[in-house]
Amino acid sequence: MYESNVLGTQRMIAALLPALRAAAREPGEDGRPGHADILAVTSIAGTIGYEGGAGYNAAKFAQHALMRVLRLELAGEPIRVVEVAPGMVKTDFSLVRFKGDRRRADGVYDGVDNPLVAADIAEVIVHALELPAHVNLDEIIVKPVAQAAPYKVIKAPLVPKG
Template sequence: MSGIFSTSRLFNKTALITGASGGIGAATAILFARAGANVIVAARRKEQLSVVAEGCRKANKEGGTGQGGRVVEVVLDVADRRGVDGIFDKLPADFRKIDILVNNAGLVYGTDHVGDINETESDTMFNTNVMGMIHLTQIFVRHFKQNNAGHIIQLGSVAGREGYAGGSIYCATKHALHGFTVALMKELVNTPIRVTEVQPGMVETSFSVTRFRGDADKAKSVYKGIQPLVAEDVAEDIVWAASRKEHINVAEIFVLPVNQASPNIAYRSDQ
């Protein structure tokens, strides 16, 4: 890992990661801390945030940077606009200048086809994956413009590049995120603010357990016969993009397991 982050570019930078209580968000927070960044871990699950925060502190010590590595926990539901509006009030004064926003919070429910979709679940996906993301990003665009610096990193998906049966709502949310992100980068082209979208394919986390409404066996079957990405793989891409020189913007990273070519094309060893 040290070879990826061999410079001091992230030392004492402050990164806020949403959806940081587990999976890609937690792995990203820990890797930022290892690289010497200060980290704000934000998520709905308060009890899990403490575990992640401790992981960040441990990683910073192991990283041996000697700088940064401070951690703040913030209970935040990105779909709650009032809570999002008060984000800076929840932070200590010395954490209110943020350099990097990682919009990682997101979820998916079900594999239902159109006509059978649960509209409450559909609303939850859009409110979290799209509307919450947009609202938080607007706040941070203003913050970054005031500071004349900043980096917005979006967690997209292969589902934002290509639709697939049984994923219509999730694909729609990630297509929306992609379109928003491309437009945002163009709007900010006359500023030093960077915009990156990371688009992973199969990643084995608790994300699939949520999709199958708590059925861990069904979630596990998604990865049968293939070695998927894990949360740390995607975290490396996120933190690598953030650690580039300030004049470099990594606009898009599309990352797949070696045996996956699209949402529906994958080679499995049992085939």
Template structure:
């Protein structure tokens, strides 16, 4: 019988986890959670100052990374002797415009970060993940990758791309010792996601107005940690997680 790694006091002991987009939000929470679970964590993102502070606090290693820059990704790969887990968290939404008013620069950015960035990093680290003998690739998707909605086309199209990327890699790597896990959160309240999308603090606050207990970054980090600490013959293909107040993409209970 395979060992129940989740029963161990430190289920990540001896395993190296790389987390992209680790300077804030879900990425930072995931890095913190995995470090607490005994993983050696490599925190990667563009904002090195924030990374360095967090890495010092959790005992991880900070590496400057721009997932849209191949040279930056190659430098990350070259700096790593071992990789057991890759959490492709870098991503985001950058507008809320209808297709008729599409800003193609925003669309390009959404695909570069969410889709092509994920491909770049995964491709670069896949040899090390294979060599580990029990590698995990986690893709941070979204319920927006499963259901479309008005005003979200650039983001929903990109996250649909992440979803099909996960499905395709799972098919292509089925004979290899690498699991492909997709986490698809619904409404998560973080300090930057809605603000980056709307560009306005008041509009960002409206997204969560009246919602009792939207998810927070630590909730999603908990899902990541659970999925990658299952016995390695168990693959969590897709984990959809929403706050109880959000029954579906268009059905959110708001009090008051």
């Protein structure tokens, strides 16, 4: 987990940073000053720990720190640093987490009213990158309405109180 989430992110950024800086030097198609973007998908597990998630939490906390430090180190350059931190998203993540136990993995989402799917996160990413170059969404936390925290998920229809 640490290798792919932290070292992988760091290595990719280090390898691509010269090209990103070169791209940022060139004016855009609209004639405006150039810019570049670095976007990482982290997790709310990188800011709030949960039981049974020590390894994943540690990796995502480190990846979150990497993005915050990078934002500081690139200050003054026309390079946006964006972190998208999803909560629960109905993908194969739980299947991997529970070592192929489909019943247990599906149970994570049972009863959750409109869980997020990968396409929802993709839309957030596209939106963040299509904003004007002077707008930087440093950290975007994305959760289904049914999720208040990693450890608090409503598994029933959502209805107004009162």
